[in-house]
Amino acid sequence: MSIYDTLNEQQKKGVFTTEGPVLLLAGAGSGKTRVLTTRIAYLIEEKKVNPWNIMAITFTNKAAGEMRERVENMVGFGSESIWVTTFHSTCVRILRRYIDRLGYDNHFTIYDTDDQKSVMKEVCKKLQIDTKQIKERSLLAAISAAKNELISPEKYEKNIMGDYSRKKISGVYYEYQAALRKNNALDFDDLLVKAVELFQSCPEILKDYQERFRYICVDEYQDTNTAQFELIRLLAEKYRNICVVGDDDQSIYKFRGANIRNILDFEKVYPEAVVIKLEQNYRSTQNVLDAANAIIGNNRSRKKKVLWTDKGIGSKIHLKQFENAYEEAEFVVDDISRKKRDGTAEYSDCAILYRTNAQARMLEERFVLQGIPYNVVGGTNFYARREIKDILAYLKTIDNGRDDLAVRRIINVPRRGIGLTTVLKVQDYAEEREISFYDAIREAEQIPALGKSTGKLTVFATMIQAFRSKQEVYGLTDLIKDVIVTTGYINELEASDEEDAQTRIENIDELISKAASFENATDQATLTDFLEEVALVADIDEMESDGGKVLLMTLHSAKGLEFPHVYMTGMEDGIFPSFMSIAADNPEEEIEEERRLAYVGITRAREDLTMTCAKQRMIRGETQYNAASRFVKEIPLELLDNRLTTRRKVLAAASVKNYTSPENRPYIAGGNTATFAAGGIGKGMPAMGVMPDYGEGDRVKHVKYGEGTVLALEQGPKDYQVTVNFDSAGQKIMYAAFAKLVKV
DNA sequence: TAGTTGGGTTTTTTT
DNA sequence: AACCCAACTA
Numbered sequence: 001m002s003i004y005d006t007l008n009e010q011q012k013k014g015v016f017t018t019e020g021p022v023l024l025l026a027g028a029g030s031g032k033t034r035v036l037t038t039r040i041a042y043l044i045e046e047k048k049v050n051p052w053n054i055m056a057i058t059f060t061n062k063a064a065g066e067m068r069e070r071v072e073n074m075v076g077f078g079s080e081s082i083w084v085t086t087f088h089s090t091c092v093r094i095l096r097r098y099i100d101r102l103g104y105d106n107h108f109t110i111y112d113t114d115d116q117k118s119v120m121k122e123v124c125k126k127l128q129i130d131t132k133q134i135k136e137r138s139l140l141a142a143i144s145a146a147k148n149e150l151i152s153p154e155k156y157e158k159n160i161m162g163d164y165s166r167k168k169i170s171g172v173y174y175e176y177q178a179a180l181r182k183n184n185a186l187d188f189d190d191l192l193v194k195a196v197e198l199f200q201s202c203p204e205i206l207k208d209y210q211e212r213f214r215y216i217c218v219d220e221y222q223d224t225n226t227a228q229f230e231l232i233r234l235l236a237e238k239y240r241n242i243c244v245v246g247d248d249d250q251s252i253y254k255f256r257g258a259n260i261r262n263i264l265d266f267e268k269v270y271p272e273a274v275v276i277k278l279e280q281n282y283r284s285t286q287n288v289l290d291a292a293n294a295i296i297g298n299n300r301s302r303k304k305k306v307l308w309t310d311k312g313i314g315s316k317i318h319l320k321q322f323e324n325a326y327e328e329a330e331f332v333v334d335d336i337s338r339k340k341r342d343g344t345a346e347y348s349d350c351a352i353l354y355r356t357n358a359q360a361r362m363l364e365e366r367f368v369l370q371g372i373p374y375n376v377v378g379g380t381n382f383y384a385r386r387e388i389k390d391i392l393a394y395l396k397t398i399d400n401g402r403d404d405l406a407v408r409r410i411i412n413v414p415r416r417g418i419g420l421t422t423v424l425k426v427q428d429y430a431e432e433r434e435i436s437f438y439d440a441i442r443e444a445e446q447i448p449a450l451g452k453s454t455g456k457l458t459v460f461a462t463m464i465q466a467f468r469s470k471q472e473v474y475g476l477t478d479l480i481k482d483v484i485v486t487t488g489y490i491n492e493l494e495a496s497d498e499e500d501a502q503t504r505i506e507n508i509d510e511l512i513s514k515a516a517s518f519e520n521a522t523d524q525a526t527l528t529d530f531l532e533e534v535a536l537v538a539d540i541d542e543m544e545s546d547g548g549k550v551l552l553m554t555l556h557s558a559k560g561l562e563f564p565h566v567y568m569t570g571m572e573d574g575i576f577p578s579f580m581s582i583a584a585d586n587p588e589e590e591i592e593e594e595r596r597l598a599y600v601g602i603t604r605a606r607e608d609l610t611m612t613c614a615k616q617r618m619i620r621g622e623t624q625y626n627a628a629s630r631f632v633k634e635i636p637l638e639l640l641d642n643r644l645t646t647r648r649k650v651l652a653a654a655s656v657k658n659y660t661s662p663e664n665r666p667y668i669a670g671g672n673t674a675t676f677a678a679g680g681i682g683k684g685m686p687a688m689g690v691m692p693d694y695g696e697g698d699r700v701k702h703v704k705y706g707e708g709t710v711l712a713l714e715q716g717p718k719d720y721q722v723t724v725n726f727d728s729a730g731q732k733i734m735y736a737a738f739a740k741l742v743k744v
Numbered sequence: 745t746a747g748t749t750g751g752g753t754t755t756t757t758t759t
Numbered sequence: 760a761a762c763c764c765a766a767c768t769a
Binding site: 059060086087088113132135137188189191192252253255256355356357358378381412415417418419420421536537538539540554555556557575576578579580581593594597620 | 745746752753754755756757758759
């Protein structure tokens with residue numbers, strides 16, 4: 001029996017039609033990833049295509065990783081040379097090699113949303129734009145929209161047509177790009193734009209990649225924007241072996257430029273395309289599918305298809321309305337704990353979905369109260385946290401002194417008594433000479449205006465230079481440890497009475513572990529590689545699956561996942577569909593997008609679906625009274641196990657009081673909310689400067705490097721430095737507090 | 745220069 | 760409710 005026998009007819013067609021353009025319209029749960037991976041295996045095993053010539057592109061690292069793993073399990077070897085990545089990493093890889101052709105340095109850094117905002121703030125200051133009238137974010141949104149459509153500043157300028165606000169944006173767009181270029185930085189959108197630009201201006205480079213990628217597969221095609229479309233179109237132009245997989249009903253990223261026409265008009269761009277529809281669902285029970293079909297059937301702009309299953313009717317959909325969000329959370333958590341007790345479900349079988357990240361908080365409180373393990377996916381990206389960004393700014397500075405933003409971020413963090421006045425003076429000097437901020441610091445002695453700050457700047461520059469030279473000898477992890485010790489970052493945190501100082505320290509510890517595992521997984525792991533990897537992780541990539549925990553996430557994050565038991569909470573008009581979509585200029589269109597989101601949510605459920613809503617809910621400090629979601633009302637009554645009934649609890653008032661005051665919260669022994677919420681075990685920071693229990697000549701053991709002999713142990717300024725000669729890993733110098741060496 | 749405080753704003757979703 | 764920022768004070 002071969003891997004192809006268990007496929008249905010349509011799936012087989014998808015696997016075997018390897019030549020020419022293919023559009024796979026794959027409904028939710030129809031096994032599209034399976035078709036995609038089997039197709040790749042077929043290309044390699046049967047068609048004898050060199051894995052090197054295959055490209056599979058997705059949106060998240062998680063999806064890419066899963067795809068690679070599945071292909072690996074099917075083909076004997078060679079799978080490691082398939083190019084399986086995300087759009088963004090693909091672009092970075094190409095640009096790292098060739099972006100000098102566009103006048104950038106190949107050592108460019110990648111700016112996240114935070115950095116973009118800082119840049120924009122400066123641009124606005126420079127152009128004297130009042131950010132109270134036009135907000136940075138709306139300017140950035142306009143620029144992002146333009147970039148997604150591959151509209152350059154020049155093109156944008158031509159399209160002003162006398163429109164005042166467009167004229168303003170046009171100027172901002174120019175300045176913003178200039179600022180990025182000066183810092184040798186690209187934002188997320190630039191990654192795509194510049195890759196396309198590169199291909200357009202260097203046909204010989206494009207040709208190389210066209211020769212390489214003879215077979216291209218694109219997952220989640222409905223979420224591609226114009227830039228992504230163009231990138232793929234260029235790459236596929238020569239061989240035209242392009243297979244795109246998507247579901248127009250699951251297009252939920254219009255707000256970030258996804259162009260649903262890419263999938264709807266595929267046959268116009270590729271008239272010879274073979275279109276295959278996958279409508280058999282292997283995931284959910286009939287009741288769940290009927291509900292999904294009933295809801296999505298209300299959308300007008302879509303390719304008609306109806307999902308079916310042979311999994312059986314299954315249980316009905318549960319619908320519950322509560323007085324307020326506390327009771328809603330209480331019910332959901334109780335229900336999950338009941339299922340666990342009954343043996344109906346494990347914690348990891350359950351997922352709670354909501355429209356906005358803020359809705360997680362109340363559920364979290366309840367989980368903590370009941371002592372049930374849970375994990376929140378997303379929210380604030382780990383790498384966007386202040387302490388992490390600070391450390392990364394050091395690394396960026398060490399790696400690429402041209403990123404002024406990074407240098408300015410850390411110039412006075414931890415405090416070195418370098419204030420705004422000094423920074424401005426340095427900046428003036430840098431601007432005058434057209435050099436980078438960091439280079440200006442290195443020339444601090446040449447700046448007469450500085451006065452006694454000069455010394456402080458010199459100390460800073462010397463420290464960075466020292467890191468740079470040590471970098472040659474050190475590994476990545478050692479460098480980070482050195483940075484946090486030498487700069488006194490950890491010391492400052494430990495000394496501070498800030499409430500979440502401990503959490504921050506733990507986060508830094510976590511960063512070190514991430515660096516260590518990156519170092520382990522990559523040979524020749526460079527600082528640049530690490531910074532790049534870190535810049536492109538998505539919330540969902542960080543999800544630990546099957547940690548025996550209930551998962552909480554937004555409906556958007558849930559796309560592509562499935563769970564036996566799904567809870568959709570906050571099913572209220574104004575929350576879901578969101579107020580923004582109801583109040584939009586084009587509500588029909590916006591609500592259709594929300595409806596697709598509802599469709600995505602429902603079709604995550606394998607067996608059991610529960611929808612909940614509350615009559616009353618606090619949003620941004622204001623109490624809102626919401627009716628049940630219109631989407632709920634679109635579900636035929638016979639699919640529900642009950643009518644809408646409100647549960648009223650006498651205890652509600654009392655219990656509300658209980659878990660709003662922190663003192664009354666029964667914490668899990670030995671832990672606290674923060675570590676619990678982060679889903680990690682709080683490892684804490686070992687004390688620094690404490691004499692280790694080993695000495696010169698002793699045999700010790702390290703988590704990563706294994707056993708070795710201590711060659712030297714000397715008291716440094718902050719902590720003991722220990723030099724160990726590891727049997728397999730060679731000689732390493734490390735701080736005793738971090739090395740966590742065990743005497744053997 | 746650093747820390748505090750009061751006022752104003754806010755994301756809905758994210759690579 | 761939470762966060763960010765500008766202005767004010769030590």
